[in-house]
Amino acid sequence: MELGFIGCGNMAQAMIAGILDHNVMPKEALAASGPTPSKMEKAKEKFGIMTTTNNREAAKAEIVVLSVKPQMYHEVIHEIRDDISKSQLIVTIAAGVTMAQVERQFGKEVKIIRVMPNTPALVGEGMSGMCCNEYVEEEELERVRRIFESFGKVEIVTEDLIDAVVGVSGSSPAYVYMFIEALADAAVMQGIPRNKAYTFAAQSVLGSAKMVLETGEHPGALKDAVCSPAGTTIEAVRVLEEKGMRSAVIEAVAAASEKSRDMGK
Structure with a gap:
């Protein structure tokens, strides 16, 4: 599994739609998890991807996108942190949650790419600001960048500018x-x-x-x-x-x- 979404709300679904519509990867390469069985079944019917109510299943992906609300990060990371290896990429898309905070919650060195996308990704016109921590290799950042460029534009910024990105494009x-x-x-x-x-x-x-x-x-x-x-x-x-x-x-x-x-x- 190449890409796993933990959380399958509006932003995650906009990203999934953009990825599939622009043939970035096949539906078989994607998975998503969420707490409500009926909602996950609807997502499965809509996109044809693998869905589950078990976050640890989605956390097996090479790239794991934490697409839950900021207040849920601590709980979700606590649930999956033992399943995450140094080779995986963790992509965070939450406002107000820094890479240092995420790493502390995992309690170990983790490759983190922080992205602030927006919902026009659904129609292929998203705008994302992106940064990463020191463990991420250049080719890994480019890999994730290509995913986000499939449904819009991407600018690499330093993390201290991500809050401004929230104001000017995220919101x-x-x-x-x-x-x-x-x-x-x-x-x-x-x-x-x-x-x-x-x-x-x-x-x-x-x-x-x-x-x-x-x-x-x-x-x-x-x-x-x-x-x-x-x-x-x-x-x-x-x-x-x-x-x-x-x-x-x-x-x-x-x-x-x-x-x-x-x-x-």
């Missing part, structure tokens, strides 16, 4: 959904039918994001290019600045990052 799909919802509400207020309003709003966000990534231009320059003198767009930008949109976003990212730091204390 930010929620902010973007709020923005899309607000755009759609405004469109409905202007008379556009609800179903069409979501399409107009979501596609505009998608296209704008691709412009940033594919042109390499500064977002400010792209914004300026849309703002004709005395036009509609600059009028809207004026109102957004007046209402504090930029500051609200900055404060939101700072709050999420600080919460992640606090969780690790």
